[in-house]
Amino acid sequence: MKITRSFHFYAVMVCLLLSQRSIAQNWKFPYQNHTLSFEERVNDLVGRMTLEEKVSQMLNSSPAIPRLEVPAYDWWNETLHGVARTPYPVTVFPQAIGMAATFDTAALFKMADYSALEGRVIFNKAVAEGKTNSRYLGLTYWTPNINIFRDPRWGRGQETYGEDPYLTAMLGDAFVRGLQGSDPKYLKAAACAKHYAVHSGPEPLRHVFNADVSAYDLWDTYLPAFKKLVVDSKVIGVMCAYNAFRKQPCCASDLLMTDILRNQWSFSGYVTSDCWAIDDFFKNHKTHPDAASASADAVFHGTDLDCGTDAYKALVQAVKEEKITEQQIDVSVKRLFLVRFKLGMFDPPSMVKYAQTPDSKLDAAEHGKHALQMARESMVLLKNKNNTLPLSKKLKKIVVLGPNADNPLAQLGNYNGIPSKLITILQGIKDKAGASTKVVYEQAVNFTNNNVLSFTDISGDCSADGKPGIKATYYSNKELNGEPVATVYEKQIDHEWQEGEKVVENLRANHFSARYVTDYKPTGNGSITFELIADDGVRFSINGKTVFDSWTRRQRSIASYTLTTQKDSVYHLVIEFWQGEGKATLKLNTGNFAVTDFNALAKKHSDADAFIFAGGISPQLEGEEMKVSDPGFNGGDRTTIMIPAIQTELMKTLQGTGKPVIFVMMTGSAIATPWEAENVSAIVNAWYGGQSAGTAIADILFGDYNPSGRLPVTFYKSDADLTAFEDYSMKNRTYRYFTGKPLYGFGYGLSYTTFRYDQLQAPAVADEGKGITVSVRVTNAGKKAGDEVVQLYLVNKNTAIATSLKTLKGFQRITLKPGESKVVKFTLLPEDLTYVNAGGQYQALNGKMQLCAGGHQPDEPNPSSGNVVKKEIIIKKKAQ
Structure with a gap:
């Protein structure tokens, strides 16, 4: 028996060696030799290219090089909340701002993992069909968007993880690790941190805007998330922004690109321009005379890929004119090919485990289940007067109204794919309501007016060519x-195509x-x-x-x-x-259009037990450089954060009936709802919740899920709380610097149960430059199981230090049964106990500080989410 096993082992080893030898010898060029390192293979391949061939590979749509057996490849792809713009059905998770509201890094990691798997299936299909040159089919995803959502008027804020640098960094880190995988050799997919840096609108000005912020704001607010993803998460890609920074286009910034990204942070991955950003150098910023000068300067500063235009074709001319050397071109081309090699594009699928991802992972059931769970976790209960929610499933009649009640587009956000199945709010409520409950739908209003089209189907009266x-x-x-x-x-x-969709x-x-x-x-x-x-x-x-x-x-x-x-x-x-x-x-x-008579509508449904109004705004109104000019909107941004007046007018009429009015608000940003906050019975902020938003909302409305989302942005009371949109100073912006009283603060969110905090443990005295451990006990003091987002804040009490009013330093999502307690621990590292000085340098905190742990910010009462416990500590300054 031993002889048989030994012989079998020997035979297998011989076969493996022969197989590897065969693979190693089956190549025309050394770069195809799998036994060499990626770096050796890249050097060999790039060394064989002509200048023209090298430059061709620096465009997002990189053509094939047949003589070197290099296939074509298009770098442009997106997976903001699921693989976007693909011709295949995919899982669509909540929009990024909604995922941020979960405060759940584990869920975001899993979402990115699932998206990468679906992307692998799509790429495998593209390879099999010879379509690697097609946009939106590749493995290089230009996600996540980790810009700071500093102003709620920015239409692209929905793509971010909110206004806080720490929350953004932690969620971005989870996304990158989930997307890129943990294989020591190959990337599952390539993530890209964007838009580097100091970029957050206005959209109509993004191609001409020059941002200039203090060194303090730069390092305290705008750079921490990028630093986290580059230094710790090892993100493989970075996208530089359209705008200029201190009068240099971001893609050619001495400070951002050379000093910080490449030198201080030692970033060795690739940088892509935002699409058409290189053209902005000479067309809009007017900092360069022509494409050759702009392209040479961008490459000199480490921008390896030109997206959207062919400006980089002028690099051939730039080399001949000695504006840049071919050796500098080589640096960028090698970075680009190293990414493709790490993705396994030049190795047999048998060598790359991710290339063997089965088709069953595309739009998989487990992915859909996770999309539903993330949608549930993202919903934020903002108000629940007299426990209006959850609703009984024994109500006789529910009237569902509003422009988002039956609007699939609002749920999908932007940069999205198309799911195989989508549940709207209306459908979710119909599915959830009891058999004895009558659910009636009336749109009643559009987003900004009540001149509503009563649809007529004339398809039966239309023909062409006798058909x-x-x-x-x-x-x-x-x-x-x-x-x-x-x-x-x-x-x-009736068509709504995503770019690149079939x-x-x-x-x-x-x-x-x-x-x-x-x-x-x-x-x-x-x-x-x-x-x-x-x-x-x-x-x-x-x-x-x-x-x-x-x-x-x-x-x-x-x-x-x-x-x-x-x-x-x-x-x-x-x-x-x-x-x-x-x-x-x-x-x-x-x-035919007809103006809705609100009083007649209310009288018509006087027998209703409850009104559910699904309003707010939608990605049809806010987003990236849009051609929208409805009242309150401009070019993708908003000109006011107030909810459109017509929606408030309808809710006032409904409120006058004396029946409960539940406002389900869909949005990608903060909306000011002062009347609603005072008067309606309940408010649920549902974001753009993805394919299962309708089911998740119904689960919360009828009590099958206990709401647990938290706001990742400040909901201000009115436009008067905002400073100039174009001003990038953080003064009086976000919860960290806002001196007023918000309508709903960052971190806010109610529950159907009550959580109690006590036993906050932390050292009374700590040493400067060293970390500390903090713990707190959390108890579910209510009668319903639920999730709590435990938040730890640091409040600076040392008036000699100029820094933020308060700062999130840790968060954990936990689940507690009624009566159950759990001790939650936070470890604050030395770098967590630092601040940024006026010169932009990190320094250790010292003096009196306050630690606050709770289900919300320390100075914003939240009656349904327990309390906040506080403890002052002294950080001893080191002896000089």
Whole structure:
């Protein structure tokens, strides 16, 4: 038996050695030799390239180099809250700001892990189909967005983890570790910390804006999260921002790029420009005369990849003009190829465990379960007057209203994928309510007005070429030229494509056009209103007469036209549309507009047991450089943080019925709701909750889940609490420096139970430059099990030190049964007990400090979340 085992072992070893030898010898170029280190292979490959070939690899869409057997690759991909803009169904988690509200690093780590697995499946499919040159199919994700959400008017704040540097750093760290994996050799996927640095709007000015902050604010607020991800998390990528910093474009900043990122932090990964940022050097910032000068300066400062444009093609000219050397080009190209090698792109799948990810991981059931759990954890109960919530499942009638009640787009946020299944708020409530409960839906208002379109389905009255429906012809260019990619017949025009998403057959939503033709034959005399919603260029004609034309304007158009109709007449409708970059929307709604009479609506539903109003705002109004100019919004940002007045007006009418009014608020940022905070029965902030938002909201409304989310941003009372949007100083901004009283503070959130804190343990005296251990006992003093987010704050009591008013230093999410207690421990390292001086240097704290532990900030009472315990400590200054 021993002889047999020994022989078997020997045979296996021989086979392995022969196999490895075969692999090692089966290469044309040394860079393909898997026994060499990645660095040796990269050096060999880049050393074989011409200058032109090297430069071609510094664009996000890097072409193949056939003679060297290098496949094409597009670096541009996103996975902000699930893999984005892919043609495959994927798991869509809550928007980043919602995930931040969970205060749950373990959940974020798992979410990133799941997203990376789904991304691997998608990339494997792309490799199998020879489509590695397609955008949104690669393994280099330009996520996470760790900018500080300093001003609630910024439309992209929804992509961040909130306003606090510590919370942002900890959540960003969890995301990077989950996405990149723990394999000692290969990356599961490549994360990218963006937008470096000092970047947070306004969106309409981002290509021309020059930010200038003090050394204190730079190091105290804007850089800590980047430092954490670069130095500790080992993020492989960094994206430099559009704006300038101290009159140098961020992608060519001496301080940010050279001194801090490459020298102080020793970052060895790759840097990509934000898309079209290099063009901004000479087109908008006017700091450089042309593409060659701009590109050379960006590469000199360590920006390795040019996204969105072909400005870097001018690097060939720049080398010839001696603006930069080819050896400097080599540095960037080697960084880029090292990332691709670490992702296993030049090794057989059998050698890369992540390349063997099974297809079953795409949109997997366990991922969907986690998306639901994160949605539940993200919801923040802001108000619950007289325990209005949870609702009974035995109510007779519930009326659900509002622009977000049945709005899938609001749940998906931005930079999102498309799930195989999505549950809206309305559907979630219908699914959850008891069999005896009647659930009625009335939209009642749009986001900013109450002129609501009552929809009419005219599809049965439309035909083209003798076939029912609408003839849709799609082209792979923006000019409706050449042979069409496809001609299909559609029932209606109702499209919302993510950039890069499949439109039809092999056509992706990027630089395409379409023509829609149908003959409409009404069944009676009267009128019909056509509401056209379109991104980018659109034309609409009826019987040859143009009724709307925005063909030459790149902006979102919302237009309506009322047609007087006669029975048996035929109306020839033609809509032509083109899309460039970004999302593509084309919708033709039909019906008639009518102004909602709120009093009549309330009277109509006087028998309701409760009103649930799903309002707030949506990613249709706030986001990245959007063409939106609705009242209160501008270019993706907001001009006011007040909730649109029409929504308050409706809730006032509903409140007048004497029935409970529950406000479910969807938003990516802070909304000021002073009347609602005083008057409505309950408020749940639901963010943009992802594919399972409707189920999660219903779970909370009916008590199947105890709410536990906490605000990662300050909810101010009004615009008067805000300083100028363009001012990047942190004075009077965020909970760390705001001297007023917020409507709801950072870290705030209610529960259906009560938590009690006591036994705060910490040394009375600590030594400067050393860490300390802090512990506190937390007890669930209520009758319902629930999660508590235990928060530890440090309050500076030493007036000789100029620093923030208070600072989050630790947090833990725990679960407690009724009556259960748990001791929560925090370890504060020496670097946790430092502050930034006026010169931007970290120094050890000393003197009198106060430690505060609780379910919220130390000076903001939260009656449903227990109390806060405090202890003063003295940090002894070292003897000089």
